[in-house]
Amino acid sequence: MEIIHSETEQPGDYPHRITVRSHVIRTDLETAAGGADTAPSAHDYFDAALASCKSLTAMWYAKKNGMPLERVDVQVERDDSEERKGRYVLHVRLAFHGPLSDEQRTRLYAAVGKCPVHKLMTSTEVVIETAPL
Numbered sequence: 001m002e003i004i005h006s007e008t009e010q011p012g013d014y015p016h017r018i019t020v021r022s023h024v025i026r027t028d029l030e031t032a033a034g035g036a037d038t039a040p041s042a043h044d045y046f047d048a049a050l051a052s053c054k055s056l057t058a059m060w061y062a063k064k065n066g067m068p069l070e071r072v073d074v075q076v077e078r079d080d081s082e083e084r085k086g087r088y089v090l091h092v093r094l095a096f097h098g099p100l101s102d103e104q105r106t107r108l109y110a111a112v113g114k115c116p117v118h119k120l121m122t123s124t125e126v127v128i129e130t131a132p133l
Contacts, residue, residue, distance in 0.1 A: 015039060043080065050090060051076045053117035058096065061111040062104075069108065070098035 002020075006027070009015045014035040015028045027042060029035025040048065055072040062069035072094065079089040096108050112118075120126070 043078070047076045047078050047090060049117050050092065050115075050121065053115040054092060054094065054112040057115035058094070058108050058112050061108060065107070067100060067104045067108070068098045069096055069100060069104075072096060 005019045006016045009017050009026075015026060015038055018025045018027060025045075026039035027045065028037060028039040030041055031037045033041070035041070051074040055074045058072045059069060061067075074095075075093040077091040077093075079091065082088075094109070094112060096105055100108070
């Protein structure tokens with residue numbers, strides 16, 4: 001079981017330090033939400049998880065299938081205007097760089113459409129159990 005730990009950096013303030021295995025990342029609220037915007041917000045990390053999964057999936061698929069993919073660019077644009085109504089839209093744009101054929105690009109687009117985080121966000125029942133630490 002993977003454990004991710006988050007703790008407040010300064011008493012009474014928003015910034016938190018998050019530990020994932022040996023990695024340390026930070027989070028904060030945007031200024032519009034009352035934070036100081038010293039680090040990405042939880043929503044930013046949610047969106048970034050999708051971007052990173054799609055780029056890593058493309059690279060993994062290309063390596064597995066001997067495709068000459070050199071680099072992947074992913075852009076995720078968030079539309080959270082209806083989030084409180086149950087609709088959160090992420091527009092994903094991808095660019096594959098390298099001497100790829102049209103058929104290879106088509107296969108890469110199909111592969112990234114099935115990345116694990118995309119599936120998790122759209123077709124998996126996620127159960128969250130909250131309890132005292």
